[in-house]
Amino acid sequence: MTQIDAGGILDIAMAGTSATLLARKWESALLVNVDNETLRRVLNSPEAMAAVDRIEGWRSLGDNVIETIINKSDVVKDLKAKAKANGGELSARDKRDLTEEEREYKSKRKLVQEKLIKFATRIPAFMYLTDFRENTLQDVITKLETDLFLTVTGLTVADFDLLVRLKVFNTERMNEAVFAFRRYEDASLRYTGIDSHEGLTHYGLYDTVVARE
Incomplete structure (x- = not known):
């Protein structure tokens, strides 16, 4: 039996450690x-x-x-x-x-x-293609990678911002899903021996920032 440390249990509870669980977060009806x-x-x-x-x-x-x-x-x-x-x-x-x-x-x-x-x-595809990890996704979309967001999603920044303000998208659930993606992405890279963002101390979620560890 494989031992799981406390940090591992927390990861499972908060983010999910499999691609299947991650996908479920982004396909959840609670996001909209x-x-x-x-x-x-x-x-x-x-x-x-x-x-x-x-x-x-x-x-x-x-x-x-x-x-x-x-x-x-x-x-x-x-x-x-x-x-x-x-x-x-x-x-x-x-x-x-x-x-x-x-x-x-x-x-x-x-x-x-x-x-x-x-x-x-x-949105996960958009996040994967950007190189901003400590900025909130909201800032990445609206200030840093506006053209890329349009290319990947088909919506302009103004379109998406309006739908968020009208509460079409649940930002609390979006924060959870972004956090899950960040942790899964990090874990996948570390598994292959890659630390693509050395020195990273914080994760940017949708509209907030949390400590990496």
């Missing part, structure tokens, strides 16, 4: 917010709507997908309120409408979520 409140903020901003339209595969979702999700979820909410007011009873037609509307808006919300996650999975 697709609740109605967030979608309304996007819908009410022409700039944000233009930004999401530039995300790869977004146009395949069809026109007005965000508006459709919000409208259909509102219909479901109204039908459920109607059922509650009637002691849990709905007409056969209302029951059918409830089932169909609920199925459709959940399906479309899932598709929107998947497109946003697919975009998020490009």
Whole structure:
């Protein structure tokens, strides 16, 4: 049996020590917010709507997908309120409408979520191609490697910054995922005998900085 020291256990708990666990962090639904409140903020901003339209595969979702999700979820909410007011009873037609509307808006919300996650999975590729480790990812994106970010992700800095401000992306989870990537990248390089960032004392996460050790 292989012994794992306390530091190793902490690494597993905080970052994950396998590529599979790392991938899960960047494919997590928790990285993005697709609740109605967030979608309304996007819908009410022409700039944000233009930004999401530039995300790869977004146009395949069809026109007005965000508006459709919000409208259909509102219909479901109204039908459920109607059922509650009637002691849990709905007409056969209302029951059918409830089932169909609920199925459709959940399906479309899932598709929107998947497109946003697919975009998020490009961020590790961007980090790998940059050479800034002690700067926050936010600064690397907005100040240091703006052209590279556009090339890798397809979004401009302004696009991404707007979506972050509208809370489409969960920055707390993003910090965790960036930390996981930094630790995994370091561990992989050390395994091959390479210390590509000798003297590095801090990791830049998404919008904060933490000590390397």
